[in-house]
Amino acid sequence: AAETLQGVSSSFTTKESPFSNAHNVANGTSGAPAATHNQSSHGSSALSYGELLQKYNPVFTSEQVSQFPLRAPVVTVMGHVDHGKTSLLDALRNTNIVSHEAGGITQHIGAFRCSFPDSAGGTKYITFIDTPGHAAFSAMRAKGAQCTDIVILVVAADDGVMPQTVEAISHAKAAKVPIIVAVNKIDKSGAEKNLSRVYQELMEHGLVPEPYGGDTTTVLVSALKRLNLDKLLEAIDFQAEILNLKAPVQGRARGVVLEARLHKSMGPIATVLVRMGTLKVGDVVVAGSAFGKVRAMRDPSASELLVSHAHGAQHQDLAECSPSVPCVISGFKELPNAGDIVMVVESEQEAREIAERSKGAIEQRKQYQFDLSKLSSVADGASESMQKKEIPCIVKADVSGSVEAVVGALAKLNHPEITLKVVHAGVGPVSASDIALSEACMADLPAVVIAFNVRVLARSPGVVVRPYRVIYHLVDDMKQHLADFLDPRT
Ligand code: GDP
Secondary structure, three states: OHHHHHHHHHHHOOOOHHHOOOOOOOOOOOOOOOOOOOOOOOOHHHOOHHHHHHHOOOOOOHHHHHHOOEOOOEEEEEEOOOOOHHHHHHHHHHHOOOOOOOOOOOOOOOEEEEEEEOOOOOEEEEEEEOOOOHHHHHHHHHOOOOOOOEEEEEEEOOOOOOHHHHHHHHHHHHOOOOEEEEEEOOOOOOOHHHHHHHHHHHHHOOOOEHHHOOOEOEEEOEOOOOEOHHHHHHHHHHHHHHHOOEOOOOOEOEEEEEEEEEEOOOEEEEEEEEEEOEEEOOOEEEEOOEEEEEEEEEOHHHHHHHOOHHHOOHHHEOOEEOOOOEEEEEEEOOOOOOOOEEEEEOOHHHHHHHHHHHHHHHHHHHHHHHHHHHHHHHHHOOOOOOOOEEEEEEEEEOOHHHHHHHHHHHHOOOOOOEEEEEEEEEEOOEOHHHHHHHHHHOOOOOOEEEEEOOOEOOOOOOOEEEEEOOHHHHHHHHHHHHHHOOOOOO
16 A cells, blocks of 8 residues: 555645645545545635645545556656667657657657557556656656656666766656666667676666666667667556556546647647546646636647648547546646646636636745845855755744744755755745645755744645744754755765
């Protein structure tokens, strides 16, 4: 059950943090018995922003999760530049029988699916995110929209482990996503001879290949010559079985925007990866500050056909879309952002409310980041290493003098590897919007909210709320809090 929870629950609650919340409100997810929170006495406009977010963020028990059907794994390809990430994605895309558009045109579509027969005569799928690299991966993660289950680390056989390979390993490990190594360019002369060196280098970075007694699966491939792509798919499938990835199919959909752009005749279109529930044409959706009604839905591989009905491509229309299935939707009134969480909500009025308040939260966050950047640059000497871990922190205090005192004291807690980053500071009690903001700021580490001489009116399990009355207690406690998150090996 623990594994199941890690695979599913965490992606619904902690990882999709902008809209994650404490209370168990599985509204509309009829397959998921949960809803204990009675909404019936509220009109929609009576709900606060936090309550609206909670309403659409069901949290499931491990028992419930175990009842959900399996879903396809979602895979991101990472690795050093020129090691063959794009080539591998192209090769996989073109083996992809789901796509009717195969034929070598590389078009960035956000995600695509590969299918292959399973032993029982059915069809299995793997979803690939087609933005390779750890930058995109971590940007999504920083927004709480991580949706990758498995990382394929591409290492060129002739080149071995390079700086960006090491970075990719760190990013995948920080996200606790299992890694499968694809040793690429195996067609090159001399590649085989270099393998033991490649394995040695992988081991130096904590990836012990199976032939060396470790648990890292390595597959020798050639993206160019399309060698062993089936073995790679098998390895992914095997890993997915271990992860036991499950998601509810019933109920309102929730997912992540992978890409969005303005289409000349369709207006804003977005590639969305559904994470739970079923997305349908006609659903009212909200993603960040954008909302609308799903007008058309397509397989991303066929998204270019959205306009060209002349191609007779009506069969590409999807009526609905289930977990781990990417789709391109039209109908947003404005462009959502990559990494926004998409939620299907009850009414256009609620969608508008969520969108407007989300806009407010984003602006508020930008403003405070700007103001506070001056403060922290004085305190910790401008630019620290990018590698430094940051714990997002929100400070609420009784009077403005104490806000300044607390922020000043926190700025002095300087450690080379970890720091508290104050993203918002203000006077007044800890409110639902503070909690929503801290969830939106969460990246690698859980956010912490400091309540100095103020009441705490809202909470969420993903957010640490610490009340204090005495500043030195706060300082000692935060020192310990930072220490708790330091890697014990370093
Ligand atoms: P990326 O930067 O990781 O996306 O790498 P690319 O996919 O752009 O590939 C970089 C170069 O390596 C290109 O010239 C590819 O043609 C070449 N390449 C990629 N895969 C293979 C392979 O399996 N074998 C050989 N010989 N060359 C490859």
